[in-house]
Amino acid sequence: MQKGSRDDRISALPDDILVNIIDRLNVPDAARTSILSRRWSQLSAKLSRLIINAQHFLPEGVSNVNVSDDEMVRVNAAAVEATKSILTGRSPGEHTIRFLSAAFYLRDDVPISIGQAIGHVMETHLVEMVQFSVMTGKVGTDDLNDDELIICGREFMRFFDACQNAFGGLTSLDIENLRFGESDIPNILITCKQLKHLRMLNCDSGDPSALKVEHAHLSELSIINCFFEQVMLNWLPQLTQMTFDGWINYQDPLVLGHVPLLETLSLTNTGYSFHNLVKLSEFISSTSIRDLKLGFRSEKIWVQPECPTESLASVFCQLRFVNLVNLPEGCDLTWTMFILEAAPLLKELYMTVWDHACMMETDEETRKEEMYSENRGVEWDSSASDFKHHSLVTLIIFGFESEDYMVSYLKRVMEAAVNLEDVFLYSSLECNHCDAKPARFPRTKRQRMSLKKRVTAGIESFAIIHSSPTLRDDHLAKIVYPECSLEISRTMLLRQ
Template sequence: MELNSRHSQKGEDEDRLSMLPDDVLLSILGRVDIATAARTSAVSTRWKHLPWLLRELTIDVKDFLPTPHPNPVEAQHMDAAMASLTKAIRSLLGSPQREATIITRRLQLKLYLVNGYSDAVGPLLAEAIGTGSLKDLDLAILDEKEPVDCTSECMLHQACIVDGFFSACPSVIHCLTGLSLDNVCFAEWDMQHLLLDCCKQLRRLFLSNCDMGMFSAWKIQAPGSHLEVLEVGCCCLGKLEVLNLPKLERLCWDGWICPNAPLSLGVVPSLTELQLLCPANVTFQGFNLSDNLWLRPEGKQLCSVLSRLRKLSLLDIFIEFDLLWMMVLLEAALSVEMFDVEIWEHPCIVDTEGRRQSYGERTSPWK
């Protein structure tokens, strides 16, 4: 009797769920990864057509890796995951819809460009773009190597793969609204042209361990760019000169290792958030604010550069440094609402061997 009651209750719950309209069920599916959504559609006739009606798709190659994720991710795991990802893209973007109308989608895609899969994925994306079913692509090209393990040859090879992928399917690069790259050296390619001139719809750009050759300067002159977010992490750039990015709102540089002032800002009237993190060591000579400032021109004219800044983060500041120099930034950025300063070490451990290795005998930013 109790068993029958349980079965009856289970059936009622299933019927109640099946009675929900498509938009509610789509909202539920939109909160799970695509692998789960595909499995759901396979076990229920009521849910069978729903994944093909999703307007926002997130397809992450790591969802197709074994669980728990192997660390490190071996080549055979990448290959198997990319095979499943390619099958999912072909199914979701290439299958005929239940309805006659074409559904315009936004796709967030994370993948490995290994073993020739770029030749399979690229045409599928290009076809979806050509039919109008895909107009917004947020693409992350992943690489499992840690920056410290990447040689110049590895980074040049990764750049060649990225360039080949976009060159073979130019419609893909024109559709990009977001792009994330790991371990790419553009020493033999025009970084400005590939990432900004060609990506005319790009609004978010994330670069990890990417450069143009060791300590080369990257000058960004893109008055027509739609770029709103630029995040740079562990990139060996000699300097980043943002000459003109009129719609840039957020700029984050995490872990510059160049020996001089790393950043120069020009026309950035929309900038509201600036975050700089520096892993300085004993070879870093520092710079005087008045001699080599990353914001030019100085003084009252800084107001034009930082007039809309709402959030300012300065991290890993040595505890003995005189922080009065930050007043220059605060006086210029009168609209700052969030000001974050993080000290590199605790007062109790100032005089340690680790401190001397990181800062030598310097006790202030002026010495």
């Protein structure tokens, strides 16, 4: 500040720049700026992004994992007050709200209060996108019994019935731990005419039943650990992204109907010894996926390697990116070559090899009783020994070990991918919640040189092998684990 002046440089900025700055804050922090001056108090009425999250009011050190019922009630009340405070000061129709997000716990009448306040704003203001994230405060299916699922489901439907105007303009809905009645989900989809994003975690309809999904505008759908016997995507003309994590029936668990724009697909499941292997040519037939993620939860490989056929070629003809997540350690990786043979346009192949204790059943007796497979690998050998791939440019392996089975696999890919440019080898991933054994990773410069000689011996490849422990930002951005509570950061990701 200049001597004798009460104005600072920030306050001298134009309103539109200050609004752009405050737009990047959550509601509690944005509200604090209003006490600076009368001018600052008026800026909150011009914000275009309003993110109201009950978790932002939790005490330091308390998270959604360990929040108590009393704390849920308290922070919910704070979220209600913040919602009303920040919405009542706005002049109808004066400033567009481009994004309005409300996250709250399913307790008492708080969701109804928030929903009705937002519904009123949607009727009197220009609002482009509205998101509801409805939390139960429970993490993991073990924390909930059937009665609690039913109670949560009824509470949600009570909220839904009381806030029809808000749900009518909703563009994104994130729900968890709910048991619905037979007609509840269809009614929600019919009412939420503007819905574009839907995420359901640990939801069901009681006895295993089919979930039929039809919607004109839905573009992203995530169904995670939901116990439906079958998910039928009958008519979703705008769907581009689909996550299907955990299915209970291996006989046609996912039926793809009219999904002409589907490009990104994530499939994750635990393979048991009694499960038949899945043929991707049948599982995702009638699609041309560009981005495919397959997750195995460190258990049995549930994908059946296939020889090139017309049906498999039609599914993989547009494939550009493949991410194989939590492949079991010690198992031959040769089977993944069938993806290269069937996907001539594939450019990037990521894979994570990791026995992640957090998601695995480690008790031997339980593994026997629940019929986990001790033989987690799958055998396959291509008849095309001289196969060449001309599009693959990047191969990335997390959890690389200097073991013969990994080295031989790496040699095979580098020999087949004639235009391969970069191979990135990273050490073991690290989880904050479990102990992972260190990988036999080349640590010293001499060990890395020795590895490169082992890999390139007898083959011709111009690919550069990178074995630095420093993780690139673009690689980190593509590692996504929605099926577990793994916390990833630059400092905790790799076990050095």
